[in-house]
Amino acid sequence: MAATDILEQKPTCEDRQSTTVQRCPAIVSPRTKNKGRRGKKSPGCRSSCSNTEGNVPNHMRLKARRFTEGSDILKLPLLSSTVSVPRRRVGLLDAVRPANVETEKSRFMRANYNYNPLFFYNYPAAQTVLERFSKPSDNYLDQAITIMENALKRFGTYENFEARTGGKRLTRGEIMTIVKRCFKREKLQNGEVIINLSDDLLSRASMTQSRGRPTLNINVNTSRQFWLEGVARHEIGTHYLRSYNNRLQPWTGGKGRRQYGLLSVNPTEEGLASLHSVLYRRHPFLWRAALLYYTAYRASQMSFSNLFKDLGRFVRDPYVRWDYVLRAKRGQVDTSLPGCFCKDQVYLEGALEILRHRKDINFHNLMRMGKVSWRDLGRLQEHMQTDGTRIPSFMDNLDQYRKLLDYIVMANGLSDDQASGV
Known part of the structure; x- marks a missing residue:
C-alpha cells in the first residue's frame, strides 16, 4: 500500500483483521480527540510513530489538535491504519520530497493561503542531513x-x-x-x-x-x-x-x-x-537563482503561509509562488515553524x-x-x-x-x- 493510501483510505473489515500493526491512538485527529483514547498506545505504537522508521513523524501527532472542527479544509486526514515502510536508500532530493504534496497543495489553495501544510515523507532524510541545509546565508x-x-x-x-x-x-x-x-x-x-x-x-x-x-x-x-x-x-x-x-x-x-x-x-x-x-x-x-536564494533565506524566518505572502512582492501567480515556497520548505514536517532547505x-x-x-x-x-x-x-x-x-x-x-x-x-x-x- 502506498503512503498516500495510508492517509486517505479507511480500512475494510479484512484490513482490521489482518493488520498486525494497529493505528496509534496517540495521533489525534479532530474527529477522535474527545473519545477518551488519547495517550493510550497500541503494541505497534513505537515503530509506527518513529520519525525515521514509519510514515508519520512525531511532529504531525503534536499538531493534530491545532485545527478546529469548523473547517473541512483544515481537517487532517484520519489515520486508519499504519503500515511500516521499509528502510531504503534514496537520493537527497527524493528523501526531502513530501509524499502528500498534491493533497496539501489543494488544502492550502482552498484555505485562501491561510494554512501551513503538514508534510510527510516516504523515506525521510536523516536529521543530521537536514541540519546541514538549515542555515542559509545572507551574503548575496x-x-x-x-x-x-x-x-x-x-x-x-x-x-x-x-x-x-x-x-x-x-x-x-x-x-x-x-x-x-x-x-x-x-x-x-x-x-x-x-x-x-x-x-x-x-x-x-x-x-x-x-x-x-x-x-x-x-x-x-x-x-x-x-x-x-x-x-x-x-x-x-x-x-x-x-x-x-x-x-x-x-x-x-x-x-x-x-x-x-x-x-x-x-x-x-x-x-x-x-x-x-x-x-x-x-x-x-x-531571476530564478535570485528568487531561490531569497526564498531560502526568508523561509528560515517564516512559516509557509507567511513566506507565500511575502513572495507576493515579486510573484503574483499563486501556483508559481507555491513551487518556490515548497522548494524552500521541503524536508520540514510542520511548516508553521520557521525553517528552510537552503541548498538552492x-x-x-x-x-x-x-x-x-x-x-x-x-x-x-x-x-x-x-x-x-x-x-x-x-x-x-x-x-x-x-x-x-x-x-x-x-x-x-x-x-x-x-x-x-x-x-x-x-x-x-x-x-x-x-x-x-x-
Whole structure:
C-alpha cells in the first residue's frame, strides 16, 4: 500500500483483521480527540510513530489538535491504519520530497493561503542531513533583491517577464524535437542520454541515473519555447558533459577527490549551469537563482503561509509562488515553524562567484577537468587528462563566451564589486 493510501483510505473489515500493526491512538485527529483514547498506545505504537522508521513523524501527532472542527479544509486526514515502510536508500532530493504534496497543495489553495501544510515523507532524510541545509546565508541577499527589482522595472511583473522571455508553453512533441536538436549540436550519440518527460518534478529539469544510464528529466508543465534550450545547456552542456569528463580524470570518485583534496564542487557546478541557462537570452536576468536564494533565506524566518505572502512582492501567480515556497520548505514536517532547505542558494552564490572571476577563469579547463571547483584549476592542471574530453558547442569561441558573461552582469544591474559577497 502506498503512503498516500495510508492517509486517505479507511480500512475494510479484512484490513482490521489482518493488520498486525494497529493505528496509534496517540495521533489525534479532530474527529477522535474527545473519545477518551488519547495517550493510550497500541503494541505497534513505537515503530509506527518513529520519525525515521514509519510514515508519520512525531511532529504531525503534536499538531493534530491545532485545527478546529469548523473547517473541512483544515481537517487532517484520519489515520486508519499504519503500515511500516521499509528502510531504503534514496537520493537527497527524493528523501526531502513530501509524499502528500498534491493533497496539501489543494488544502492550502482552498484555505485562501491561510494554512501551513503538514508534510510527510516516504523515506525521510536523516536529521543530521537536514541540519546541514538549515542555515542559509545572507551574503548575496542584496544582490538577489537587486536582480529581481531590475527585472520588475523592465517587465512590470513576473508574469510579464515569463511571457516575454519564456515564450509559449510546449507540447511533449515540441519538447522532444528541441531536446534532440540540442543533443545533436553537442554531438551526443543515439541513446547516450535518455529523455524522460515528467509532470511532477519540483525543478524544471534534472540529470539522474536510471538503471545505470544518464537520464534527462524535463518538467513538461514549465517548459517554454525560449527557455528549453537554456535548460539543455544547463543539464547537458554543463552537468552531463562535466560528469562525462570527470570520469576520465584521476580524481574521479570519492577516493580520488579525497586524494587530491578537492574543494566542494557545488557552487561552481550550479553557478556555471545557471549562467548557461540564460547565456543566449535577450534579457538574461538571473531571476530564478535570485528568487531561490531569497526564498531560502526568508523561509528560515517564516512559516509557509507567511513566506507565500511575502513572495507576493515579486510573484503574483499563486501556483508559481507555491513551487518556490515548497522548494524552500521541503524536508520540514510542520511548516508553521520557521525553517528552510537552503541548498538552492548555491545557484546564485556560484553564478556570482564565476562572474566576479570571469576574466581569470580558464573555462575550457573548467569543463575538461570535470567536477571541480574553479578555485582548484591551477593546482590540478598538471594532472589533467584531456584525451577524449568534451566542451560544449557554446564554449567553442571563448571571446564570444566572455562577452556574453559581461552582458549578464550588465543586464542584472550588477558591478564586479556587487558580484562579490559580503
